[in-house]
Amino acid sequence: MPYEKLEISTPKPVLSWANHSLGADETKMAKNVASLPFVFKHVALMPDVHLGKGALVGSVVATKEAIVPAAVGVDVGCGMCAIKTPFTASQLEGKLKQIRLDIEAAIPVGFHENKETDKTVLNWQGWREFKDLHSGVQRLETKAMKQMGSLGGGNHFLEVCVDAEEQVWLMLHSGSRNIGNMLAQNHIGSAKELAKLADNRLPDPDLAYFIAGTPEFAAYWHDLQWAQGYARFNRDVMMARFKRVVEKHLAGGKPTKALLSVNCHHNYAEKELHFGEEVYVTRKGAVRARSEDYGIIPGSMGAKSFIVKGKGNAESYCSCSHGAGRTMSRNKAKLQFSLDDLIQQTDGVECRKDAGVLDEIPAAYKSIEQVMANQSDLVEVVATLKQVVCVKG
DNA sequence: ATGTCC
Numbered sequence: 001m002p003y004e005k006l007e008i009s010t011p012k013p014v015l016s017w018a019n020h021s022l023g024a025d026e027t028k029m030a031k032n033v034a035s036l037p038f039v040f041k042h043v044a045l046m047p048d049v050h051l052g053k054g055a056l057v058g059s060v061v062a063t064k065e066a067i068v069p070a071a072v073g074v075d076v077g078c079g080m081c082a083i084k085t086p087f088t089a090s091q092l093e094g095k096l097k098q099i100r101l102d103i104e105a106a107i108p109v110g111f112h113e114n115k116e117t118d119k120t121v122l123n124w125q126g127w128r129e130f131k132d133l134h135s136g137v138q139r140l141e142t143k144a145m146k147q148m149g150s151l152g153g154g155n156h157f158l159e160v161c162v163d164a165e166e167q168v169w170l171m172l173h174s175g176s177r178n179i180g181n182m183l184a185q186n187h188i189g190s191a192k193e194l195a196k197l198a199d200n201r202l203p204d205p206d207l208a209y210f211i212a213g214t215p216e217f218a219a220y221w222h223d224l225q226w227a228q229g230y231a232r233f234n235r236d237v238m239m240a241r242f243k244r245v246v247e248k249h250l251a252g253g254k255p256t257k258a259l260l261s262v263n264c265h266h267n268y269a270e271k272e273l274h275f276g277e278e279v280y281v282t283r284k285g286a287v288r289a290r291s292e293d294y295g296i297i298p299g300s301m302g303a304k305s306f307i308v309k310g311k312g313n314a315e316s317y318c319s320c321s322h323g324a325g326r327t328m329s330r331n332k333a334k335l336q337f338s339l340d341d342l343i344q345q346t347d348g349v350e351c352r353k354d355a356g357v358l359d360e361i362p363a364a365y366k367s368i369e370q371v372m373a374n375q376s377d378l379v380e381v382v383a384t385l386k387q388v389v390c391v392k393g
Numbered sequence: 394a395t396g397t398c399c
Binding site for chain 1: 394395396397
């Protein structure tokens with residue numbers, strides 16, 4: 001399905017790949033962003049678009065000579081990692097429960113962190129730059145080290161999946177933990193201070209921005225790129241441990257070679273070339289999908305997930321959706337559904353089925369199949385995955 | 394999302 005040009009009166013057009021119309025709050029948010037003077041060409045909305053803070057989750061905002069830190073958000077570098085293993089579904093038989101318990105033992109989830117920092121984590125080159133980070137986060141170095149290789153909470157998860165050819169995949173969703181959050185919050189605060197001092201007229205205080213060439217922009221950009229690197233390596237560390245757990249059960253502990261590896265951000269900003277111009281591209285709940293890019297689009301805990309390859313669609317700034325997108329808030333989901341609903345909707349998945357994850361119930365999300373149909377001009381499907389084990393943060 | 398609400 002191609003995009004629809006939304007009838008929102010702003011200086012810049014808003015192109016939407018969603019097949020649903022936006023609510024009043026969502027329309028206002030799209031309009032606010034599209035009215036910023038430094039927005040490039042147009043704003044692109046992915047098919048899973050929904051309300052966020054400052055900017056819509058599932059939006060791609062390209063900007064010239066400026067950036068909006070709140071549009072990137074606080075979970076800097078949040079994204080997905082997946083590997084295709086040489087194992088097949090039949091090898092998993094009778095082992096799911098033990099695999100799940102071993103994943104939980106190997107990777108701290110929720111508010112837990114690593115007790116010790118192993119060599120792989122200590123050798124990360126990013127620690128050498130830690131002293132150069134801004135906004136006085138140096139006291140958080142020990143915590144950042146212990147959180148490297150930990151999942152976090154919310155909708156962060158680890159899954160063992162099986163594709164249509166019965167091949168086993170490992171997949172996980174996580175970000176830059178507390179350190180990325182702290183850096184982002186500090187810079188968002190600094191942008192708001194600057195806006196107040198300059199008496200900027202903003203459609204939303206969360207759209208305070210930094211201008212390229214200023215020290216504040218440079219400081220934010222530096223910390224942003226660092227946090228994105230932290231998030232990517234965090235996923236690599238967890239995936240290595242995850243792979244070892246599965247190898248222990250399926251290969252007698254022998255190391256195996258992944259048949260395909262993907263590690264993509266869906267909450268980040270990058271300098272890119274679009275329509276012949278260098279721009280800052282903020283993907284807030286969106287994945288880069290140039291023709292050579294692999295991406296991961298997860299469904300909810302009872303639904304399918306997709307490994308995709310980009311089609312390099314220029315109008316979308318070479319992007320695609322980051323998931324199914326919520327249809328209702330976490331609070332509403334908790335009120336509307338029961339534990340029985342959750343048990344029914346996650347049938348066949350080895351996972352938690354308690355009140356603590358009720359807000360992640362599949363029915364609180366859009367249909368991933370519909371979302372995929374809406375972006376057939378943005379990505380092609382490489383593999384369709386169904387989870388058999390799901391560990392929630 | 395977040396040592397989850399100083």
